[in-house]
Amino acid sequence: MTLARFTTLQLGGPAATLETATTEPELLALAEGLDPDEEWLVLGGGSNVLVSDEGFDGTVVRVATRGIVQLPAPAGSVRLRVQAGHPWDELVAHTVAEGFSGIEALSGIPGSTGAAPIQNIGAYGQEVGASIESLDFYDVEAGRVKRMPVAELGLGYRTSVFKRGLRGVVLSVTFVLGAADGLSAPVAYGQLATALGVAVGERMPLQQVRDTVLRLRASKGMVLDPADPDSVSAGSFFTNPIVTERAARALPSSAPRWQVEPDAPDLVIPLDPAALAQEGADAGTGVYSRGPAPAEYHVKLSAAWLIEQAGIRRGFSLPGSSAAISSKHTLAIVNRAGASGRASDVAELARFVQGRVLAEFGVQLHPEPVYVGF
Numbered sequence: 001m002t003l004a005r006f007t008t009l010q011l012g013g014p015a016a017t018l019e020t021a022t023t024e025p026e027l028l029a030l031a032e033g034l035d036p037d038e039e040w041l042v043l044g045g046g047s048n049v050l051v052s053d054e055g056f057d058g059t060v061v062r063v064a065t066r067g068i069v070q071l072p073a074p075a076g077s078v079r080l081r082v083q084a085g086h087p088w089d090e091l092v093a094h095t096v097a098e099g100f101s102g103i104e105a106l107s108g109i110p111g112s113t114g115a116a117p118i119q120n121i122g123a124y125g126q127e128v129g130a131s132i133e134s135l136d137f138y139d140v141e142a143g144r145v146k147r148m149p150v151a152e153l154g155l156g157y158r159t160s161v162f163k164r165g166l167r168g169v170v171l172s173v174t175f176v177l178g179a180a181d182g183l184s185a186p187v188a189y190g191q192l193a194t195a196l197g198v199a200v201g202e203r204m205p206l207q208q209v210r211d212t213v214l215r216l217r218a219s220k221g222m223v224l225d226p227a228d229p230d231s232v233s234a235g236s237f238f239t240n241p242i243v244t245e246r247a248a249r250a251l252p253s254s255a256p257r258w259q260v261e262p263d264a265p266d267l268v269i270p271l272d273p274a275a276l277a278q279e280g281a282d283a284g285t286g287v288y289s290r291g292p293a294p295a296e297y298h299v300k301l302s303a304a305w306l307i308e309q310a311g312i313r314r315g316f317s318l319p320g321s322s323a324a325i326s327s328k329h330t331l332a333i334v335n336r337a338g339a340s341g342r343a344s345d346v347a348e349l350a351r352f353v354q355g356r357v358l359a360e361f362g363v364q365l366h367p368e369p370v371y372v373g374f
Contacts, residue, residue: 003051003372006043006062008110008224009234009335011343012051013373015041015060022064024083024171028145030061031138031169041372042169044085044112048119048234052373053343061169063114068094071174078179079133084114084170088121096206101178101185102131105192107210108217110224110235114170118162119368120155124213125188129155136171145171157300158239158368184209191216221328229336234369236331237350238303241363245297251361255309256302303357303365304330310356318352321345325353347374 003012021027034040039058043049065085073079078100082091092107105124109116116128117135134149154161162168178185183203187193193200195212217223221230248257307330317324322337323345333349335341354365 003043003046003055003060004339007046007049007051007234008232009046009050009341009343009346010232010338011053011335011341011346012049013053013055013343015056015058017059018062019059020062020064021085022066024065024067027061027063027065027084027169027171028138031140031171032143034059034061034140034169036140036167044115045087045110047110048115048369050234050343050346050367050369050371050374052371054373056373063112063169073176073179076178076180078177079174080177081172081174082113083172084112086113087111088113088116092210095177096210099179099182099206101180101183101206102126103128103175103177104184104206104209105187105189105213107213108223113173117153117155117170117173118160119158120160122158124192124216126185127155129153131175131177133174133176135173137168138171139166139168141167157242182206219328221326221332221334230326230328230332230334232336232338233326233332233334236303236329236368237333238307238331238353238365239368240303241301241306241365242298243301243363245299247362248299248301251301251363252309256305257299260298260300301363306357306361306363306365307331307353310353310360312353312356318345318349321349323349325349347371 001018002014004010019030021030041056041058041060043060043062063085065083067083067086068091069081071079071081088109088111089107091113092103096104103126105126106121106128109121109123117132120127120129129150132150134147136145137148138145154164182205184206186201186203187196187198188200190200192212195216196204198204214223221228222235223231225231242260312325314325314330315327322335322341324334324336326332326334333346335346350367357363357365
């Protein structure tokens with residue numbers, strides 16, 4: 001059986017072995033059978049992978065578990081333990097219907113709940129890591145289940161300890177959400193605030209926020225829809241690059257950028273010469289110093305802007321390719337040919353985009369999907 005039927009790109013050859021778990025005990029049993037010295041793959045919703053046309057010469061564990069259990073929590077909050085295979089957007093819909101806030105801006109993201117912390121999914125000013133309390137994880141190397149609090153997950157921009165080498169299987173995720181008044185968390189993203197007609201920082205009814213996010217995502221082809229060929233993708237194919245402030249200054253002034261680190265605190269410099277000397281001013285130069293200079297700031301760039309300014313437009317395709325840039329969003333690469341499409345075409349187009357951006361701006365784009373079998 002090919003893996004194409006289990007991926008949102010509808011691409012991928014067969015697996016040597018494919019096992020499906022529909023309950024947590026089944027999933028744990030499959031995890032315990034994995035050999036740390038062999039090749040294996042855990043597959044959830046298939047929304048963030050590019051599987052080669054040759055497939056995967058190893059064991060694939062498909063996580064199809066479901067279930068949401070509410071746990072005791074302090075007043076004004078709610079704790080939910082969610083099975084790893086539970087579809088992510090079904091979880092978001094459930095929380096919105098119940099009046100729980102904290103992940104409503106993550107509506108419409110495809111994939112499974114257990115995969116959400118792997119890359120710390122985020123959108124419209126929210127990241128899943130802000131709502132995670134812990135997760136239950138089978139560590140294949142250690143051969144045991146362990147409960148990992150969020151502080152141990154090493155979450156960052158689209159990354160975690162799992163993307164940096166920790167191998168195993170997520171069994172479930174526990175979330176802490178707001179459960180007070182049916183209003184959203186403060187709206188933190190300008191585009192979403194504008195679409196809602198409010199200022200950044202305001203709160204809105206949860207369902208209204210969810211509906212607005214789904215509408216925004218659908219306009220970019222980022223909601224799975226059998227009637228929309230632009231949704232046959234892995235979502236955003238490239239992460240927004242993070243570079244030093246010095247590197248960003250080499251880009252045109254019109255290039256969007258966002259500072260990653262907070263501003264350094266202000267220093268109060270005394271005017272009295274004696275106080276200056278006591279505080280550490282150099283008597284000969286008058287230069288005031290209180291410890292080493294802060295590290296250079298980093299800024300996040302817009303991958304979509306870089307791609308467009310490198311001359312690649314929406315709908316672009318290489319000659320004879322089954323892959324194309326989405327006609328709705330420059331960051332998405334779509335499979336235009338369905339079952340007859342080729343994963344190699346997607347990979348080739350991705351390399352072409354990377355090469356154009358690197359040649360034009362000296363910035364390396366990194367794919368967000370995991371490449372399997374390449």
